[in-house]
Amino acid sequence: MLKEERHQFILNEVRIHNRVLLTDIxxxxxxxxxxxxxxxxxxxxxxxxKKVHGGAISLGFNNxxxxxxxxxxxxxxxxxxxxxxxxxxxxxxILLSGGTTNLELARRLPAKIKLTCFTPSLxxxxxxxxxxxxxxxxxxxxxxxxxxxxxxGSAINMLSEIKVDICFLGTNSIHPIEGLxxxxxxxxxxxxxxxxxxxxxVSPCISxxxxxxxxxxxxxxxxxxxxxxxxxxxxxxxxxxxxxNIQLM
Amino acid sequence: MLKEERHQFILNEVRIHNRVLLTDIxxxxxxxxxxxxxxxxxxxxxxxxKKVHGGAISLGFNNxxxxxxxxxxxxxxxxxxxxxxxxxxxxxxILLSGGTTNLELARRLPAKIKLTCFTPSLxxxxxxxxxxxxxxxxxxxxxxxxxxxxxxGSAINMLSEIKVDICFLGTNSIHPIEGLxxxxxxxxxxxxxxxxxxxxxVSPCISxxxxxxxxxxxxxxxxxxxxxxxxxxxxxxxxxxxxxNIQLM
DNA sequence: ATAATAATTGCATTTTATTGCACGATATGC
DNA sequence: GCATATCGTGCAATAAAATGCAATTATTAT
Numbered sequence: 001m002l003k004e005e006r007h008q009f010i011l012n013e014v015r016i017h018n019r020v021l022l023t024d025i026x027x028x029x030x031x032x033x034x035x036x037x038x039x040x041x042x043x044x045x046x047x048x049x050k051k052v053h054g055g056a057i058s059l060g061f062n063n064x065x066x067x068x069x070x071x072x073x074x075x076x077x078x079x080x081x082x083x084x085x086x087x088x089x090x091x092x093x094i095l096l097s098g099g100t101t102n103l104e105l106a107r108r109l110p111a112k113i114k115l116t117c118f119t120p121s122l123x124x125x126x127x128x129x130x131x132x133x134x135x136x137x138x139x140x141x142x143x144x145x146x147x148x149x150x151x152x153g154s155a156i157n158m159l160s161e162i163k164v165d166i167c168f169l170g171t172n173s174i175h176p177i178e179g180l181x182x183x184x185x186x187x188x189x190x191x192x193x194x195x196x197x198x199x200x201x202v203s204p205c206i207s208x209x210x211x212x213x214x215x216x217x218x219x220x221x222x223x224x225x226x227x228x229x230x231x232x233x234x235x236x237x238x239x240x241x242x243x244x245n246i247q248l249m
Numbered sequence: 250m251l252k253e254e255r256h257q258f259i260l261n262e263v264r265i266h267n268r269v270l271l272t273d274i275x276x277x278x279x280x281x282x283x284x285x286x287x288x289x290x291x292x293x294x295x296x297x298x299k300k301v302h303g304g305a306i307s308l309g310f311n312n313x314x315x316x317x318x319x320x321x322x323x324x325x326x327x328x329x330x331x332x333x334x335x336x337x338x339x340x341x342x343i344l345l346s347g348g349t350t351n352l353e354l355a356r357r358l359p360a361k362i363k364l365t366c367f368t369p370s371l372x373x374x375x376x377x378x379x380x381x382x383x384x385x386x387x388x389x390x391x392x393x394x395x396x397x398x399x400x401x402g403s404a405i406n407m408l409s410e411i412k413v414d415i416c417f418l419g420t421n422s423i424h425p426i427e428g429l430x431x432x433x434x435x436x437x438x439x440x441x442x443x444x445x446x447x448x449x450x451v452s453p454c455i456s457x458x459x460x461x462x463x464x465x466x467x468x469x470x471x472x473x474x475x476x477x478x479x480x481x482x483x484x485x486x487x488x489x490x491x492x493x494n495i496q497l498m
Numbered sequence: 499a500t501a502a503t504a505a506t507t508g509c510a511t512t513t514t515a516t517t518g519c520a521c522g523a524t525a526t527g528c
Numbered sequence: 529g530c531a532t533a534t535c536g537t538g539c540a541a542t543a544a545a546a547t548g549c550a551a552t553t554a555t556t557a558t
Contacts, residue, residue, distance in 0.1 A: 003505095003506075019251060019253075019254060021251075022544080023544095031507080031508085032507070032508050032509080033544085034507075034508065034509080034545095035506085035507060035508075037544085037545070037546090038506090038507085050253075052251055052252065052253045053251070053252055053515065053516070053543090053544065053545080054251050054252075054516090054543080054544065055251055057251065057253050057254070122371070122374055122375060122378070122387075125371055125392060126371060126375065128392075129371070129392065129394055129397065132394070135391065136391070136392040136394075137389070137390065137391050137392065137403070138371075138387065138389050138390060138391075138392055138399050139389050140386070140387050140388050140389020140390065140399070140403075140404070140407050141386065141387060141389065142384065142385070142386050142387075143374060143377075143378065143385040143386070143387055145378050145381070145385075148378065150387050150389070154386070154389075154407065155389070158389050158403065158407075252515095252516075271534080272533095272534095280517080280518090281517070281518050281519080282518095282534085283517075283518060283519075284516080284517060284518075286534090286535075286536090287516085287517085302524095302525065302526075302533095302534065302535080303525095303526090303533080303534065
């Protein structure tokens with residue numbers, strides 16, 4: 001059995017069960033626990049899951065407590081969130097997609113700021129409950145348990161009825177030629193609808209995700225008005241975007 | 250069981266009940282109190298909860314409730330939730346309004362049961378994320394920060410498009426003559442819409458609330474099909490309902 | 499094709515982490 | 529103050545992690 005197959009298998013198990021035990025995987029795949037341990041170690045470094053004593057758990061496992069959600073690459077995401085904050089002005093209407101970077105952004109919103117904020121993300125909505133002057137409007141729909149956002153026709157329908165000033169579009173993969181791509185088809189549909197409902201699209205994106213590709217396309221790079229990364233402006237990774245009509249932060 | 254799972258479980262309990270007892274957690278998880286104590290110690294250092302003598306409490310929320318009263322009320326609500334569970338059958342479509350009793354109900358749904366569940370309540374949606382076979386459909390709308398449910402035209406509109414088998418209508422006040430009443434006008438509108446979208450209306454209600462009155466009327470007692478309280482069937486408090494067309498549990 | 503090199507895997511050993519229990523100290527409720 | 533419950537600490541048993549090593553399997557170069 002190929003290592004890659006095992007990795008996929010493990011990730012799949014984690015996706016389904018939110019957790020796996022080393023010994024279970026070793027049994028199921030007929031390999032030693034050491035091998036599985038090494039696999040999980042690698043997937044942990046790749047931030048595909050979280051290694052814990054005895055097994056691994058899904059990164060999005062905090063189904064239980066979105067408020068206390070642990071965030072990976074927190075440093076980078078915090079920097080991005082700080083930058084993104086600068087784009088928000090008192091009284092605006094914004095739209096926050098899901099994702100931990102946007103969760104960080106929500107957490108950092110000044111306590112006194114007056115905003116209207118649409119979101120389909122459960123953790124973000126919970127976070128925003130603490131901001132007394134932010135009017136939160138939740139996009140209804142079927143809850144996707146993986147991503148903890150609502151999806152489906154009802155949600156897209158609700159999105160079609162709004163027009164916001166800025167959309168902060170959490171981004172899994174951004175590629176200079178292929179644009180934004182996503183693993184989950186339903187989320188693709190949601191993100192397309194969000195872009196359509198927004199006057200300005202801002203994409204907060206940690207640098208690891210630049211250049212990567214997923215299965216489905218959301219939109220081209222030209223649809224994004226602002227790209228926020230944790231990098232310094234002169235970083236070579238950003239060169240590919242420099243002659244495009246996109247603002248870099 | 251993985252340590253991380255215990256931690257999530259404990260945080261979940263804290264999030265829902267605002268407080269937990271070491272001994273309860275130890276019982277529920279079948280581990281020693283020492284282990285739970287250590288878990289809580291770690292979560293305390295991580296500032297995810299506050300460790301107190303005998304257990305732990307939530308960091309941010311309303312800890313103003315006297316501890317003794319809280320658990321008392323919780324026990325009643327748990328009893329009610331247990332009774333309510335009996336009404337739910339595999340494959341049904343249900344609607345859960347907000348409120349802590351319904352949250353208890355959501356928490357107790359069997360892990361394997363297959364259901365479709367509509368709700369406008371943020372805490373309930375979060376809770377239901379853990380039930381893998383429950384399809385959760387969130388009623389979108391403006392989030393009321395007090396009640397943590399969505400309200401307003403958009404939510405009522407979404408409710409108008411559905412018809413569910415059973416609605417569990419968390420009830421603040423039930424009066425034999427005046428019917429169900431509520432303090433908050435927006436919630437009244439939501440509850441009216443929920444009743445309208447349901448074939449059967451079940452009202453879980455702790456006995457303190459029987460006979461009390463609030464500002465606005467939701468509906469008459471005749472609109473409620475089942476009233477669930479923590480009381481025994483022969484309790485005198487229930488007499489007023491006995492010649493009405495309402496099932497008592 | 500074949501040899502050299504690198505990667506992968508399983509096993510043995512050592513190190514570390516987790517867990518439950520015992521015991522004395524401390525806090526709580528009456 | 530007394531009885532009870534909870535806390536903190538140390539300890540031992542167990543489980544899992546890390547490490548080194550040898551055998552096997554892939555990959556590459558010639």
